[in-house]
Amino acid sequence: MTELLGPAEIRGLAAELDVRPTKKLGQNFVHDPNTVRRIVELAGVGADDVVLEVGPGLGSLTLGLLAPGCRVVAIEIDPKLAARLPRTAAERAPEAAERLTVIGQDALKIKAEDLPAEPTALVANLPYNVAVPVVLQLLAELPSLQRALVMVQTEVADRMAAQPGSRIYGVPSVKLAWYGRAKKVAAVPRAVFWPVPNVDSALVSFERAQLESTVDxxxxxxxxxxxxxxxxxxxxxxxxxxxxxxxxxxxxxxxxxxxxxxxxxxxxxxxxxxxxxxxx
The missing domain is CATH 1.10.8.100 (rRNA adenine dimethylase, C-terminal domain)
Structure with a gap:
């Protein structure tokens, strides 16, 4: 049985590691188990999936993704957090810990050969300052990624899913449309994060439907x-x-x-x- 992380556990882990969430890395940790369960349910992932998670942080969503039987490949740029995550999985989801691989690297530099398996889905609470570049880079680099569910700043979610003619339609909208269909699916309350962000958040789903084209x-x-x-x-x-x-x-x-x-x-x-x- 996987034990998800609540507010007390998140703060305890942060204190143990002497981690202070930084704006530079866009760190806002989800501490609400119900939000994690909802994300996993909306992502529709299961035992047949290899899920790529970017920015797992203290492991809230990681544990949620391990629960339905997914194999999880977590990309974490913070070495302290990357080192602790396997132990968190072993402590709170012992029967699932072997399905977790943690890679301490910048997601913007990830190549297919860096991964132990071809990921089928991207599910992540993305660092807001690099959300769009990360999604576009991973879609370009990993053709096996067929779908995604990412949590981003609401304004970014709106731009990702915008249609032609909209005031907010722009570069992210067109580039994502090259790879498939993006859709804003749900709002996420500020209160589920620690620290509480000063922006609203939303979930964006994505289904790959690569444009057949003679243009590169x-x-x-x-x-x-x-x-x-x-x-x-x-x-x-x-x-x-x-x-x-x-x-x-x-x-x-x-x-x-x-x-x-x-x-x-x-x-x-x-x-x-x-x-x-x-x-x-």
């Missing part, structure tokens, strides 16, 4: 970055530097079937694909 990812993403670098400008103006001139940008857009007066937030990922194709 780096080429497409360069167009997306350029299109949103100057949000208030038309695409003809915003893409001028990328294309070499505003005139050339206009020609490419016309060839792609896109009105040069359009702005980036009006286009879906397929339209950006057409622009990249027209430039090649």
């Amino acid at each position: 990812r780096k080429t497409l993403f360069a167009v997306v970055d350029a299109a949103f670098s100057q949000r208030r400008k038309t695409l003809r103006a915003a893409l001028a530097t990328w294309a070499g001139s505003a005139e050339r940008a206009g020609e490419i857009l016309t060839k792609a079937g896109v009105d040069p007066k359009t702005r980036g937030e009006q286009l879906d990922v397929r339209a950006f694909e057409q622009i990249a194709l027209a430039a090649s």
